[in-house]
Amino acid sequence: MSSPVLSLRGVSKSFGAVRALAHVDLDVRTHEVVAVVGDNGSGKSTLAGVLSGALVPDAGQVELDGRPVTLASPGLARALGIAAVFQDGALCENLDVVENLFLGQEVTAGPLLDEVAMEKEAWSLLNKLAARVPSVRVPVGALTGGQRQAVAIARTLLGDPRVVVLDEPTAALGITQTAEVLNLVERLRDDGHAVVLISSSIVDVQAVADSIVVLRLGRTNGVFDADQVSYEDLIAAMTGATPVGRRTRPARREENVT
Amino acid sequence: MTGSTHPRTGAPGPVGGLSGLRSLLTQRMRSGQLGTLPIVGALIVIWLVFQLLNPHFLSSDNLVNLTLQSAATGVIALGIVLVLLVGQIDLSVGSVSGLAAAVVAIGSVQLGWPTLLAVVVALGVGAVVGVLYGALTTRLGLPSFVLTLAGLLVFAGLQLRVLGPTGSVNLPFRSTLVRLSQQGFLAPAASSAIVAAVVLGYAAMLMVERARRRRAELPVASPVDLGVRIGALALVLGSSVAYLNTNRGVGVTFALFVSLVAVVDLLLRRTRWGRAVRAVGGNVESARRAGIPVRRTFVSVFVACSTLAALGGVLSVGRLAAANQATGGGDANLTAIAAAVIGGTSLFGGRGSAWSALLGVLVIQSISSGLTLLNLDTAVRYVITGLVLALAIAIDTLMRRAREV
Numbered sequence: 001m002s003s004p005v006l007s008l009r010g011v012s013k014s015f016g017a018v019r020a021l022a023h024v025d026l027d028v029r030t031h032e033v034v035a036v037v038g039d040n041g042s043g044k045s046t047l048a049g050v051l052s053g054a055l056v057p058d059a060g061q062v063e064l065d066g067r068p069v070t071l072a073s074p075g076l077a078r079a080l081g082i083a084a085v086f087q088d089g090a091l092c093e094n095l096d097v098v099e100n101l102f103l104g105q106e107v108t109a110g111p112l113l114d115e116v117a118m119e120k121e122a123w124s125l126l127n128k129l130a131a132r133v134p135s136v137r138v139p140v141g142a143l144t145g146g147q148r149q150a151v152a153i154a155r156t157l158l159g160d161p162r163v164v165v166l167d168e169p170t171a172a173l174g175i176t177q178t179a180e181v182l183n184l185v186e187r188l189r190d191d192g193h194a195v196v197l198i199s200s201s202i203v204d205v206q207a208v209a210d211s212i213v214v215l216r217l218g219r220t221n222g223v224f225d226a227d228q229v230s231y232e233d234l235i236a237a238m239t240g241a242t243p244v245g246r247r248t249r250p251a252r253r254e255e256n257v258t
Numbered sequence: 259m260t261g262s263t264h265p266r267t268g269a270p271g272p273v274g275g276l277s278g279l280r281s282l283l284t285q286r287m288r289s290g291q292l293g294t295l296p297i298v299g300a301l302i303v304i305w306l307v308f309q310l311l312n313p314h315f316l317s318s319d320n321l322v323n324l325t326l327q328s329a330a331t332g333v334i335a336l337g338i339v340l341v342l343l344v345g346q347i348d349l350s351v352g353s354v355s356g357l358a359a360a361v362v363a364i365g366s367v368q369l370g371w372p373t374l375l376a377v378v379v380a381l382g383v384g385a386v387v388g389v390l391y392g393a394l395t396t397r398l399g400l401p402s403f404v405l406t407l408a409g410l411l412v413f414a415g416l417q418l419r420v421l422g423p424t425g426s427v428n429l430p431f432r433s434t435l436v437r438l439s440q441q442g443f444l445a446p447a448a449s450s451a452i453v454a455a456v457v458l459g460y461a462a463m464l465m466v467e468r469a470r471r472r473r474a475e476l477p478v479a480s481p482v483d484l485g486v487r488i489g490a491l492a493l494v495l496g497s498s499v500a501y502l503n504t505n506r507g508v509g510v511t512f513a514l515f516v517s518l519v520a521v522v523d524l525l526l527r528r529t530r531w532g533r534a535v536r537a538v539g540g541n542v543e544s545a546r547r548a549g550i551p552v553r554r555t556f557v558s559v560f561v562a563c564s565t566l567a568a569l570g571g572v573l574s575v576g577r578l579a580a581a582n583q584a585t586g587g588g589d590a591n592l593t594a595i596a597a598a599v600i601g602g603t604s605l606f607g608g609r610g611s612a613w614s615a616l617l618g619v620l621v622i623q624s625i626s627s628g629l630t631l632l633n634l635d636t637a638v639r640y641v642i643t644g645l646v647l648a649l650a651i652a653i654d655t656l657m658r659r660a661r662e663v
Contacts, residue, residue, distance in 0.1 A: 075549060090547045092540035093661075094608035095533075103537055104549035112528045116467070120474040141661050 003066065004029050005194045006051070006082065006163045011060035013046050020046040022218045023060070026196075028163055033185060033195040035209035035226070037202060039238050043218040048167035048198050052084030053077030083161035087168040089152035093141030097133055098122045100140050101155050125154040128191070129184050146177025153184050164188055165196045170204050182208050202234050214238055296653060297602045297617045300646075304621060308628035315628055318505035324620070324627050325502065326439075329511035330355075330573040332619035334594035335601070336515075336522060337566030339615050340559045342598055343526070344539045345607025346395065346402040348563050350409035352591025354387050355571030356581075357413045360420040362435070362572050363427035363581035373434045377572050384568025385561050387413065392557030402560075410591070418583055426582035429575065439576025442510035446503040449513075453499050457492045464488065511573050516616065518566075523612035535559060539608035570594070589640070596643065597622050600650040606658055621646065 004027035013021040021043045028034050038044045049055035050062070053071035061068045064080055071077040074084065091100050098115070101122050107114045122136045131150035133143060140148055149169050156164050166185065170178040178201075185208045188195050199205050205212055209226040214237040222237040235241070308315040334351050341348045358380035365376035391409065394400045421427060429436050444452070464484055471478045502508050526532035534555045537545040546552050574590075575581045601618025603610025622643055629639045 074547065086547070090541075090544040092537045092544050092608070094540035095537060099533060099537075103533070103545070106530050106533060108530065112524075113530065113533070115528075116470045116474050116476065119471075119476055123476070 002029050004063075005065060006196075007061075007063040007066075008047075008050070009061040009063060011047075011050060011057045011062070013043075013050060013055060013057045020218050021050070021057070024215070024218070024220050026213060026220075028194040028196055030162065030192050030194045031189055032210045033189050033197055033208050035197045035199060035205035035212045036215060037199055037205050037212060037234065037238060038215035038221075039200070041217070042215040042238070044198050044200070044215055045167065046218075047215065048084065048086075048165055048196075051077075051082065051163075051165045051196060052167075053082065054084075078159055078161065081159070081162040082165065083156035083159065083163070084165040084167065085149070085152045085156055085169055087171055089148050091140045091148060091152060094139055096139050097126075097136040097143075097151055100151055101125065101158065103155075105158060122154075125157055126150065128157070129154055129187055131180075131184065144177060145173045146180040149173070149177075149181045150184060153181075153188070157188075161193065163194045163196065165198070167198045168200065169197070170199065170201060178204060202231055202238075206231070206234075216240055294602050294611060294613055294617060297600065297614070297621065297650075301617060301621055301624065304624050304628070308624065308631070312628070312631045315631055318501055320627060320631070322502055322505045322507070322509070324623050325512040326509045326577065327627070328616075328619045328623045329439075329509065329515040330570045330577060331590065331594050331597060331623070332515045332570075332615055333518060333573060334567050334570035334590075335597035335619050336519060336612060336615040337563035337570075338595050338598040339601070339603045339610055339612060340522070340535065340566075341402070341563045342539075342603045342605060343535050343608065343610050344556060344559045345542075346556070346559070347595075348391070348402065348406045348409075348560070348567070349591065349595070350387075350406040350413055351563065351567035351570070351594055352586040352588075353410050353412075353414040353417060354384055354564050354567040354586070355574065355590065356583075356586025357417040357420065358384055358568035358571035359575045359581040359585040360417045360427070362575050363429060364420055364422070366433065366435070367427050367429060377435070380572050381565055381568050384565040384571075387568075388561030388564035389557065391564065392553075392560040395560070396553040396556050414587065417586070421581065421583060426580060428580045431579060433576075433579075435572070435576040436579045439509075439511050439573060440579070443507035444510065444513055446507060449499050449503060449508045452513075453492075453495050456495060457488065460491055461488045511576065514573075519612045519616050526612055531555070531558065536608055541608075567594075593622055593643070594619075596647045596650075599654065600647055602650075602654075604654050604658065605651065606654070 006026075006028045008024055008026040010023045010025065011021055012019070012023055024043070024047065026034065026036070026047070036044055036047055046055060050057050050071070053074045053076055056070070056072060062071055063069065064082075069080060071080070071082065077084070092103065095103065098118050102118050107117045107121070109117070119136055126133060126136070129150060131147070131154060133147050133150065140151060143151070153164070153166070153169070169181050169185075173181060182204060185195060185197055189208075189210075197205065197209060206226060206229075212224045212226050212229060212234065213220060214222045214224070214234060216238060221240070224233065224237075305316060314320055334355055337351060338348065361380040361383055362376045365371040365379055366373050371379070387409065391402065391405060394405055395402050418425070431437070464479075464487065468478050468484065499508055526535060534545065534550045537548065537550055538552055538555050542552060545555075571586055574585060578585070597618035598610075598615055599605060599618070600621050601610075601614025601616070603614045625642055625646065626639050629642065
């Protein structure tokens with residue numbers, strides 16, 4: 001197994017008296033989809049925040065290629081090659097696809113925008129993801145939820161990041177659109193990105209993930225090989241029902257630290 | 259993907275012909291992207307109705323007056339378009355224009371400043387007001403609706419103080435500003451040359467763009483489509499200018515207003531600043547996450563709006579050869595705001611075009627001019643303008659609902 005691109009080591013994060021993450025470890029490798037699942041309040045969104053640079057952990061380390069880094073802001077994380085897609089995609093519905101893709105990093109020719117270059121690049125990004133949109137000149141508001149996620153994901157690819165973090169990309173989508181987005185996730189992996197898929201849907205996660213990390217009440221409650229773990233095992237790990245076999249790492253190993 | 263697709267890029271090919279136009283229209287209507295189409299239609303209807311009621315309405319003399327009356331309000335409305343685009347409002351444009359008018363009049367008449375200096379100082383006052391609004395909304399998070407309402411009173415008060423006890427200052431008719439506003443018309447040869455230059459420039463721009471798109475293997479517009487667009491521009495611009503030239507011609511102030519609209523339109527569509535403005539108006543949070551300098555964008559827009567309002571005040575001083583306590587008061591404020599909305603700029607932010615300032619102000623001034631020709635008084639004018647505004651808001655709201663379903 002290759003060495004991880006991005007690792008979390010004993011990361012903790014509290015909001016006031018609430019401990020959202022406690023001693024969480026995570027390894028992400030290129031050509032690999034690591035899924036993070038958990039029930040509501042398990043700390044998934046906090047983890048997404050830490051990975052994307054939106055939140056700075058109170059304790060523990062974020063390592064990039066084995067070297068500790070501080071992801072102080074989403075911009076810094078992007079610069080280090082970690083891009084995040086948020087649940088709502090963070091798109092402007094009144095802008096068209098090209099405008100959204102290049103928002104904040106427009107290509108200019110002199111004082112004016114270079115629309116031709118941007119439109120060409122937009123098609124090549126969307127084609128790379130095999131994403132289908134009717135036109136790159138329609139406002140994003142007129143697209144389906146799946147197409148919007150495709151645009152949001154394509155946008156992360158602009159800086160050619162090594163790690164792509166997807167926070168609940170399928171939460172608001174129907175069955176067909178979910179399948180489309182999962183195809184995009186696989187394509188990201190096949191293109192050599194390291195992918196973190198944060199989700200509350202076990203079905204989605206089992207469809208595309210290589211390994212599955214279960215969070216429960218802010219702690220890692222098991223790391224599973226996606227090919228071997230069953231739906232029931234995952235449910236058990238997520239809800240805290242009787243732990244069952246095939247666990248590759250003991251859970252709650254630092255139960256008494258707090 | 260249905261229809262013709264480009265072999266290499268996978269981009270859908272151009273849709274041409276009448277059926278393409280119709281499907282484009284229905285698609286736009288369903289998705290709530292009608293843009294300026296309804297307002298152009300409304301303007302034509304208004305003109306036809308008034309022409310039927312009074313054959314003098316579409317006379318070149320009346321239309322020249324119409325353009326002269328539109329310039330000052332139109333410039334103010336252009337600023338309103340910008341603040342509406344970022345999802346804010348400036349209710350004080352009337353009193354800011356009044357204050358600027360007072361500054362120009364006092365400066366050039368009583369203090370003996372050169373006209374240019376007086377104008378620059380007046381515009382500077384507008385810019386300072388904008389910086390103030392921008393700072394207070396972005397740093398303290400004050401809602402612009404109430405903040406500018408407060409500003410309306412403050413600057414109306416300052417306007418009275420600047421004008422002094424007489425409350426009115428008349429400009430001599432030999433003043434450059436007055437001569438330019440009242441008798442400044444482009445020579446027929448000059449205006450025709452400008453039209454030719456604009457049409458040729460537009461055609462060249464489209465051709466260059468088309469060549470670049472072809473080289474980038476993107477779908478290109480058909481030659482017929484290009485011809486129609488260039489022809490339409492040449493027809494509208496050429497015939498209006500030719501018609502105005504049969505009378506006094508194109509007023510300098512109106513030409514200034516139209517060029518400002520064209521420049522703002524270019525800034526909005528083709529610069530990073532313009533894209534930031536529309537992004538912030540569409541979704542502030544998304545814009546911030548995309549790395550847009552949100553605060554700077556808000557401040558720049560407030561500055562542009564107040565400065566344009568001040569310019570509107572300066573133009574009205576020139577036109578009336580006077581600044582008094584009523585300048586920018588009364589319905590001037592609301593007319594400018596109504597013009598932006600009637601012209602098709604959404605009250606909900608993010609959607610609209612600089613051209614809506616021109617179209618909106620033409621609608622309002624046409625109604626005003628038509629009713630005056632019919633000897634109907636201000637009361638009727640207020641009611642009808644109000645009803646048109648209500649209709650415009652209804653369309654805006656329905657379009658927004660259509661987008662959300």
